[in-house]
Amino acid sequence: MATNAFRGARLAVAVALSLLAAVPALAEPQHISLQQAVDAALQNNPELVSLRKETGILDAAAVRAGVIPNPTLDVEAATGALTGSSDDSNLSLGISQEFLLGDKRLKRRAVAERDLAAYRWLVADRERALKEQVQAAYCDVLLARERVGLARHSIELNKQLLQVAEDRLAAGDIPELEMYLVRVELTRSEGNLIELQRGVLDNSAKLFALMALPPTASPVLSGTLNGKDVAIKGVGELKQVAMQDRPDxxxxxxxxxxSDAEVALAEAEGIPNLTAGISLSRDASSMEIGGVTGRETSYTIGVRFSMPIPVFDRNQAGQQEARAKRSGAGIRLQGAAAGVEREVESAHASLANAEKVLSLYRSDILRQLDENLKLTQEAYRLGEVGILAVIEEQKKYFEVSDSYLAALHARQVAFNRLxxxxxxxINGGAQ
Structure with missing residues (x-):
């Protein structure tokens, strides 16, 4: 009986082990760097993918612009059966071809190719904007994650403070009110942690949407806000780089x-096109003389040239429209160049200000703040200060620490914006 029970137990263990072996191990969370996040967004973002696909429309327009017009086939037949001359007939077969004068075909293709080039640069500019959005969203997640860690540290300190308060209450050193004050602070810090954790989820969802990740994917960000200091070039040099590299x-x-190509095309459109054709005709007729009917068939070959006479319309309206577009394009280019200079100046100034703010926190403020908190906690444990002093010092510690995280975030965002x-x-390589 015991042997059978032992065998059954061994069988159950073997079955359980086999089932566990059949279940795949839980995959470890995938870690993703900032550059990997940017690459994923540039590759998978639906808007960018659709814009790249639509490049084929302009490719087709460039092909269409260089196509030679198709020849025209003319067939004409006539009979005299309805007019009482059934033996009379005519058959004509001709083919004609329109020839574009003034290099219209090459100029149309030049317009289409420049339109395609402009569109591709616009797609590249959208990639630049998306990269900045992904970098900002990535930094937002890092900031939210760091704040969650700070909130957990706050909870841990409040728990330690609560333990000290309970010990002092048991010893009769403090009133019960002090312990309740610490519990309130602990509850407040726990509620703050929940809010910050929700912020991590919201910011992560925004980032993953930009990356076009599937709903089941939830990678872990591997970066930190405390990036390395990089030597920044002067604003004048950065402006020159922007003027050369900005895709917009x-x-x-x-x-x-x-617009220049459209002006040249509009001028060429004032030159009429030539149409040349060749035709072959067969004429059959009959004639009766002295009761004898004779039939005659003749063949003729003809050549025809036709061209509109540019008396009233020499495409003056088209030329005026093309010149107006060129003028508008020049004004837009000048305005955009001035806007880029202002944007570079603003981004450079923002980064410089963020560096100054960060340097204030790095000048022993955080270290001194940590020492002050430890001294205040120890003083409370020894009964030298009240609970309100400890609570106030903890609030100051976490407020300054949170401001330091915000300064790190602001510096990184300003760096990415520049x-x-x-x-x-920053090292001078094109994006």
Whole structure:
């Protein structure tokens, strides 16, 4: 009986082990860096993918602009059966071809190619903007995560303070009110932790949406807010880099070139096209002389040329429209260049200000704040100060620590904004 029970237990254990072996181990969370997040967004973002697909429309327009017009086939047949001359007939077969004069075909293709170039630069500018959005969202998640860690530290300190208060209450050193004050602070810090954890989820959802990740994917961010200090170039040099590398400026340059090509095309459109054709005709007729009917068939070959006479319309309206567009494109380019300079100046100033604020916190303030908190806690344990002094010192500690995290976040965001304004990394490589 005992042997059978032992065998049954061994069988149950073997079955359980086999089932556990069949279940795949839980996959460890995937860690993702900032660069990986940016690459994923640039590759998978639906808006960018659709914009890249729509490039094919302009590719087709460029092909269409260079196509030679199709020849025209003319067939004409006539009979005299309805007029009482059934033996009379005519059959004509011709083919004609329109020839575009003034290099219209090449100029149309030039317009289409410049339009395609402008669109591709606009897509690149959208990539630049998306990269800045992903970087900002990534930093927001890091900030929210750091604040959660700070909130957990606050809970831990309040728990330690509560233990000290309970010990002193048991010893009769403090009134019961002090212990209740500590419990209130502990409850408040626990509620703050819940709010901050929700902030992590919200910011992560925003980031993962920009990356176009599936709903089941939830990678762990591997970066930190405390990035390395990088030597920043002067604002004048950064402006020059931006003028050369900004894709939105390159798109406007391409649009300007397109406007020049449209002016040349409009002038060429004032030259009429030539249509040339060749035809073959067969004429059959009959004639009766002295009661004898004779039939005659003749063949003729003809050549035909036709061209509109540019007396009233030499495409004056088209030329005026093209010149107006070129003028508008030039004004837009000048305005955008001035805007880029202002954007670089603003981003450079924001980064400089963020560095100054961060340097204030790094000048022993945090270390001194930590020492003050420890001394106050020890003084309360020894009964030298009241509970309100400890609570006030803890609030000050976490407020300053939170402000330090915000300063780190502001510096990183300003750094990313400057890179986006210049459209190149700080080391000078193009994005």
């Amino acid at each position: 400026l390159k798109a406007l340059h391409a649009a300007m070139q397109k 890179e986006s304004a210049v459209a190149a990394d």
